[in-house]
Amino acid sequence: MNGNGDGPVVVAADVARRYGQGETAVDALRGVSVEIERARLTAVMGPSGSGKSTLMHILAGLDKPTSGTVAVAGTEITTLGDNELTKLRRRHIGFVFQFFNLLPMLNARENITLPLTISGEKPEDGWVDKIVGDVGLSDRLSHRPSELSGGQQQRVAIARALVSKPTVLFADEPTGNLDSTTGNEILELLRRSVDDYGQTMVMVTHDARAAAMAHRVLFLADGQIVRELGECNAHRILEVLEEIAA
């Protein structure tokens, strides 16, 4: 139900991104090629400055590569204008933020349905209620963000990202602002939405436990993909990170 056909949902080929010019230029990405597979949770790991955030921004159409191509659901996005990118975001992209980014003046339900409000769509019957039930917010819907705990706020944000059934959901350090217990609950919720709804998801994180929830872990260093692991435990991930650092 997400995207068309069976091939990868996001395809990046030889993506490079350079910030600034001349002497002070910084190469954040130096030729990254990656395919994000349907209905899988892909984690992107790497030390600070490895380019993992830049990669996610470019895959999500938030930033443009200096060279290389990115296709989302079969559409080349690096050449799109603002209006087309807006449409792309409405139909294909969901986002979960480190700082939740809920709108403080709207209550939980309004925040969750905001993407539909913006695109002027009617939610499918029962879909919103199902998501709300699955993320465990049924009794918190009329609360404002300021009346919710951090974990509850992130649940609202996840429900908001799922509500429009995006082709791919990007999660940017989704546990970075939560304590470890709450963080684990959120990670399980994310993994469940991949398993239960077939949601494709890309998660950027520097937390090995978070990466351990993924089907596949990509390791970035100095703007390049240096390693790739399938499903594995946190211990193995930490080892690889240390190898990269060394």
Next chain:
Amino acid sequence: MTRFAIRGLLSRKLRTALTALAIVLGVAMISGTYVLTDSIDQAFDRIFTDIRQGSNAVISGKSAFDLSEGSGVTEPTFDEALLEDLRGLSGVEDAEGSVDSDATQLIGDDGKAVVYGGAPNLGFSIANPDSRFNPLTLVNGEWPGANEIIVDKETAAKEDFEVGETIGVQAEGPVQRLAISGIMQFSSGLTIGGATLAGFDLPTAQRLMRKEGRLDEIAVASKPGVTDPELVREIQAILPDGTQVQGVGQQVESDAEETNEFITFLQTFLLAFGGIALFVGSFVIANSLSITIAQRTRELATLRMLGASRRQVLGSIILEALVVGIVASLVGLFLGLALAKGLFRLFDLVGFTLPNTGLVFETRTIVVALLAGILVTLGASLRPAIRATRVPPVAAVREGATLPPGRFARLRGVGALLMAVGGFAALAYGIFADGLDTTTILIWMGLGTLLVFLGVALFSSRLVRPLAHVLGWPATKMGGAAGSLARDNARRNPQRTASTAAALMIGLALVTLVATLASGIIVSFKSSVNDLFTGDYAITAQNNFSPIPIDAAEAAAMAPGVTVVGNVRTGEALRNGEAGFITAVDPGTQEVIDLDWTEGPEDTISTLGDDGAFVDDGWAEDNDAGVGSSVEVTFPNGSSKTFEIEGIFDPPSGGSPFGAVTISAAAFDAEVPQPRNLYSFLKMEGGATDENQAALDAALADFPNAKAQSREGFIDNQISGLSSILNILYVLLALSIVVSLFGIVNTLVLTVFERTREIGMLRAIGMTRRQIRRMIRHESVITALIGAAIGIVLGIALAALLIYRVDFLVFSFPTLQVVIFVIAAIAVGILAAVFPARRAAKLDPLRAIAYE
């Protein structure tokens, strides 16, 4: 998205309210002005209609050309024999004649003329109190007989006049003592606030007003079945020259003409200040919206991430502005009602009571006030709204993302400068171009000023850093660390500081403009009096500018010690067919006025004779006239005389007492039945002394409207009239300064909110609450001073431009006023900081750091 916009506003109640206030005041001024002037208008309409009740047509004197309203020159009288002729007409049921004067002064118990504010002193005859034409009702006593007077209830109450009491009355001749026969009021109960009403029987009125055997008006009622047009046609057939007849409707309109002109002027005048306040308010709105949007960058970026288009973001900001505009305009609309009430009371306090038949709230008031408020708010929100659409979605995930500069950001300084220069050019065109009519001139000047203000406001962000450096220097000395931080804070976001200061800049530019013009007028006037006036005393009306009956000067001439009297009469006439003022002098003027003659002999004034004239050089140039050429003067009575030009003078920069064309008093008096002096200048043995002053005061005792003043007294008195006008202007401009004060409060509140963490950090490393308050206060004062510095310079530049154009003004720097304005700006800064500083000082250092 609608919900998002509205909820957003509700969640920012304080700043929304502060922002809205900026518009509320301007709208209130507009709606208040309309309510006030509509109410006055309605009241006067009632009064003028009441006065003509019972009449079907009115006959009045008609001058040979249209006289300007309110100059004190009245239509000529006509022979009272016309009344009998009219009564003989077949369509006429009834007719009564009357005389009137709007300078019939009553003398109070203190011996002074009773005058309230600038209101007129109306005197009139009541030929037949029982006739249908009498709009008055007796309150007390009897209608007046010979040598009696009846006064209105309001005046009687204010002055403690009682029936049977004898009071002084002065119209054309010296004061007469008349017994009060009764007290009256309009049958409708309306009062013309401030005006005094005095009624007499016809012969007494004719004698007092020097109109023996003459009438000003005849009121006519028609027989049943005769229509007004039929009546007018029948009357027209027998009317002599110098008279006219009008149906009652038309007559009421011409009665109201002068009042309507005044009301229209008052309306335009007050609306202009409402407009200025709104203009200033638009800066405040634009600024607070910009700041709010900068603070909501992450929120707006999140919306974009969730799929909102630029158009939706634009829409949501515009919608917010629309809601603010509507609410603020509605509040302003009703505040205007209260303001109108307040203004009625204010006018009452300053002695110029306005008639009032209840507040009039017209649909037009609602429409204009709401539209103005809403459109200004929307207009001001456009730029911030467009900026908001440039918030990139990636700002939702990046800490501290800032707005990208616009495509034309680099050209902004140049664009602003071009705008200011263009504004000055438009202004200069309006001021200097020849052959434009008044409306066109005003449009060019208005447009030019608007562009200048906008251009300077936009450009001023470039001036903020250097200005803050200089103007903030005292703060660093006085405020220590807090002062230095304040200076740095004022400089760190020049655009924000600039647009906050811009609102104050406009108000200060305008008050400086006014002060500089006033200073120029005063200096020019003083130097001109000193250049021209070689006498010892001047006689003028109590109000310093109304022409007064010549009997006063004649009485003064009889005072012991008077050696020379020079009178300057004034009136209206056609000069070579063009309507305007003329003046007339008697030979004595030669010895009290020293003119600079460019052509003709030095003693031209004393040798004019019956057919000589002198003109000023401007008129001579415009009319291609020289000594020896002639000028044809047509008087209001219709007769024309040709005068030979014997001299041409160059008036000093402050102006002269003379009109463009001046003839001899003898020639003037021959054609004008009731000549009046604008000024009389005297020389006395021993010059200006207390004794001479006493002698003149005694001689003028019967002319309470006249006063004798020494040269210094004359100058001071003429200037004092100007200062009351100045005070009104300052009060009205203060409104826009109050609006800009709200602007500073608003910016500071938002800034404090934005710097919560920073302030917490300062507190954590040992800054006291006092120091925090001081820091905010100094920043506020520096901002206000930046506005003051730019505004004062701009105001002086604008004034210099105007003064350069006007021949009779010289530039004079209003030092004292500028010092006062600077102090006022500092006061505004301190006042604006009170609330934000308290909020900042209250921040809990721990929570401030933990924020977010």
